[in-house]
Amino acid sequence: MFFDSSLSWNDILFLLDGAIVTIAITLASVALGTILGVLFGLVRAGALWWISWPLGGALDIFRSVPLLIQLVLFNSFNSMFRLHWSPYVIACICLGIYTAAFCTELVRSGVLAVPPATRRAARSLGMSWWQEVVSITLPMATRIVFPSWIGLSLGVMKDTSLVLWIGIIELLRSSQIITSRVQEPLLILTITGLIYFLMSFPIARLGAHLERRWQIQ
Amino acid sequence: MSYTFQWRPVLRSLPEMLWGASVTLEIAIMAMSVGTALAILLALAKRSNLKILSRLAGIWIEVARNTPALFQIYWIYFGLGSLGIGIEPYSALVFGITFNNAGYLAETFRGGFSAVPEAQIRAARSLGMGAVPTLWHIVLPQMLRVTFPALTNQMVWSILMTSLGAVVGLTSDLTGVTQQLNVVTYRTFEYFFVSACLYYVMSKICTIFARLLAWRLFRY
Amino acid sequence: MIQIEDVHKHFGPLHVLKGVSLSVEKGEVLSMIGGSGSGKSTMLMCINGLEAIEKGRISVDGVEVHAKSTDINRLRRKIGIVFQQWNAFPHLTVLENVMLAPRKVLRKSRHEAEEIAIEQLRHVGLGEKLKSFPSRLSGGQQQRMAIARALAMSPDYMLFDEVTSALDPQLVGEVLDTLRMLSHEGMTMIVVTHEMRFAREVSDRVAFFCKGQIHELGTPDQIFESPERPETIDFLRSAI
Numbered sequence: 001m002f003f004d005s006s007l008s009w010n011d012i013l014f015l016l017d018g019a020i021v022t023i024a025i026t027l028a029s030v031a032l033g034t035i036l037g038v039l040f041g042l043v044r045a046g047a048l049w050w051i052s053w054p055l056g057g058a059l060d061i062f063r064s065v066p067l068l069i070q071l072v073l074f075n076s077f078n079s080m081f082r083l084h085w086s087p088y089v090i091a092c093i094c095l096g097i098y099t100a101a102f103c104t105e106l107v108r109s110g111v112l113a114v115p116p117a118t119r120r121a122a123r124s125l126g127m128s129w130w131q132e133v134v135s136i137t138l139p140m141a142t143r144i145v146f147p148s149w150i151g152l153s154l155g156v157m158k159d160t161s162l163v164l165w166i167g168i169i170e171l172l173r174s175s176q177i178i179t180s181r182v183q184e185p186l187l188i189l190t191i192t193g194l195i196y197f198l199m200s201f202p203i204a205r206l207g208a209h210l211e212r213r214w215q216i217q
Numbered sequence: 218m219s220y221t222f223q224w225r226p227v228l229r230s231l232p233e234m235l236w237g238a239s240v241t242l243e244i245a246i247m248a249m250s251v252g253t254a255l256a257i258l259l260a261l262a263k264r265s266n267l268k269i270l271s272r273l274a275g276i277w278i279e280v281a282r283n284t285p286a287l288f289q290i291y292w293i294y295f296g297l298g299s300l301g302i303g304i305e306p307y308s309a310l311v312f313g314i315t316f317n318n319a320g321y322l323a324e325t326f327r328g329g330f331s332a333v334p335e336a337q338i339r340a341a342r343s344l345g346m347g348a349v350p351t352l353w354h355i356v357l358p359q360m361l362r363v364t365f366p367a368l369t370n371q372m373v374w375s376i377l378m379t380s381l382g383a384v385v386g387l388t389s390d391l392t393g394v395t396q397q398l399n400v401v402t403y404r405t406f407e408y409f410f411v412s413a414c415l416y417y418v419m420s421k422i423c424t425i426f427a428r429l430l431a432w433r434l435f436r437y
Numbered sequence: 438m439i440q441i442e443d444v445h446k447h448f449g450p451l452h453v454l455k456g457v458s459l460s461v462e463k464g465e466v467l468s469m470i471g472g473s474g475s476g477k478s479t480m481l482m483c484i485n486g487l488e489a490i491e492k493g494r495i496s497v498d499g500v501e502v503h504a505k506s507t508d509i510n511r512l513r514r515k516i517g518i519v520f521q522q523w524n525a526f527p528h529l530t531v532l533e534n535v536m537l538a539p540r541k542v543l544r545k546s547r548h549e550a551e552e553i554a555i556e557q558l559r560h561v562g563l564g565e566k567l568k569s570f571p572s573r574l575s576g577g578q579q580q581r582m583a584i585a586r587a588l589a590m591s592p593d594y595m596l597f598d599e600v601t602s603a604l605d606p607q608l609v610g611e612v613l614d615t616l617r618m619l620s621h622e623g624m625t626m627i628v629v630t631h632e633m634r635f636a637r638e639v640s641d642r643v644a645f646f647c648k649g650q651i652h653e654l655g656t657p658d659q660i661f662e663s664p665e666r667p668e669t670i671d672f673l674r675s676a677i
């Protein structure tokens with residue numbers, strides 16, 4: 001079937017190039033989103049209500065509006081402010097903030113799950129707030145939320161497919177480009193799906209495994 | 218900044234956009250209700266002793282969860298189209314979201330099943346209740362309570378996912394209508410900003426409604 | 438020397454400490470006894486600066502604990518505290534639990550911190566458990582680890598808050614032995630405890646807390662043999 005069709009090895013390579021773009025955007029967005037998420041999450045968990053609530057409300061907007069619309073809006077800043085940013089930058093910032101919106105609540109729940117008595121014990125040894133957070137709260141919270149964080153990252157990976165709308169040629173868009181030439185949509189889409197599946201499934205399994213293992217302990 | 222906002226034309230098109238929002242809700246509700254029903258079947262199939270049945274359910278669940286929703290919609294729209302099964306963007310979107318919902322919710326329900334103690338099922342069966350009445354009267358109500366937050370989330374997701382219809386050329390839902398107006402006027406920011414607000418309101422109404430419902434339903 | 442002068446503290450409307458005054462000399466072992474909710478734990482937390490006070494003053498070696506200008510983290514190095522719940526850091530091994538503060542707070546090298554930690558863990562009889570995770574230890578062992586963790590900062594004062602209350606009866610002895618050992622070594626200690634026999638045996642003085650005040654203060658013989666206040670008599674009757 002492979003060789004009957006006019007699908008060539010080059011086409012597969014083209015798809016894999018798209019997959020690399022998908023992975024690159026995912027890594028950049030997840031990195032940005034996690035850094036912001038940890039900062040915001042600490043604020044959400046620790047700050048006074050009049051800082052924590054507005055921040056939570058603002059981030060909730062990014063979780064309640066379709067990502068596609070967010071991308072279009074971000075992209076329109078380009079022409080509005082004459083920014084000349086590349087679509088890649090826009091995609092990573094937009095997806096990064098979107099990731100941060102989810103990551104913040106993850107971090108918050110993780111931090112709140114660390115027993116206050118344990119945190120107090122650390123402070124009683126003379127650690128500063130920051131030392132305590134870095135060596136006790138964040139490591140403990142990480143174990144609690146790591147499986148969910150993997151889920152979040154995989155979600156972002158799947159959501160990167162939307163950036164084709166602002167003109168980035170990632171995995172899904174590559175498959176469309178090939179289809180327009182080869183005219184075998186079902187075959188090409190199935191291969192594309194397989195690539196997505198191979199990128200996501202093993203990591204998802206690892207996450208589920210860790211979740212089970214850490215629950216037992 | 219040399220950009221001047223023009224909100225008037227957007228406000229004039231508001232009725233059109235609201236109409237689009239109603240289509241969005243219609244799609245989301247349809248995909249959610251059918252998706253939930255399918256998810257229960259999938260969760261049951263996954264537990265079944267019949268190898269093929271549980272294998273097939275497993276494939277459905279894993280594909281739905283491990284590939285992008287947009288990919289699933291593409292596959293239905295372009296893939297089935299190429300098989301000679303002509304399909305509208307509207308149906309492709311509904312089927313796509315339903316497929317996706319079913320996969321995610323099946324996982325939720327699988328967890329929900331294990332939250333109902335085996336002993337209760339045995340107790341119900343020992344009273345002479347059949348398998349289906351036991352499922353309907355004993356298992357599902359308890360499961361609903363455990364899985365309700367996840368169901369609410371999935372409903373919000375469904376609303377947000379409908380925006381993907383525009384990518385396969387749907388013009389009647391909120392994003393589709395907005396895109397149509399945008400193509401004519403090029404007031405991208407204004408139109409999509411209003412559209413974002415409408416999505417936000419829909420998501421919030423959905424969450425608030427779910428909260429009220431949960432409060433009414435789970436008083437025990 | 439720890440000096441406490443007329444300390445008041447509220448939790449919301451609840452007046453928990455109603456003018457506590459007390460001083461503890463270097464090398465002294467002071468036990469605090471008293472009913473549940475009388476404010477003993479709160480008093481210890483105030484000494485360590487983990488809780489704020491509203492009135493009065495607490496000073497440790499002449500440094501006022503609650504003064505704005507005091508570097509509280511620095512002061513806390515002098516004062517070790519061990520709680521009823523041992524609060525092990527679950528993601529670190531026993532050795533790492535004890536090494537953490539010397540490294541982060543005292544800025545010791547890894548090697549030095551390890552030496553200190555091993556010494557203290559041997560001291561409390563946990564030399565064999567260095568690489569275990571806390572979840573693998575018994576309650577008594579975890580509590581001794583918490584003591585070693587505080588000792589690793591070489592504090593001048595140790596505060597113990599009902600360190601045996603959460604333990605199974607057969608594990609109480611090993612932790613009390615550790616405290617006994619410390620008192621023989623001349624450590625200055627404030628021990629909140631419900632173990633009356635132990636309090637009587639190791640203390641130089643005993644303070645009886647009731648409703649946020651020290652009702653009676655004296656040598657163990659005074660308090661246990663010839664208490665003067667009716668509240669003390671009632672409490673001791675019900676406690677023994």
Ligand SMILES: Nc1ncnc2c1ncn2[C@@H]1O[C@H](COP(=O)(O)OP(=O)(O)OP(=O)(O)O)[C@@H](O)[C@H]1O
Binds near residue numbers: 451476599
């Ligand atoms: N963080 C807090 N917020 C509000 N109230 C508190 C807090 N901590 C303690 N309390 C209250 O303060 C009072 C004194 O508590 P404290 O823990 O000091 O008593 P205690 O003498 O240690 O009692 P126990 O022997 O039960 O440990 C109690 O009534 C308690 O409910």
Ligand SMILES: [Mg+2]
Binds near residue numbers: 477598
């Ligand atoms: Mg107490």
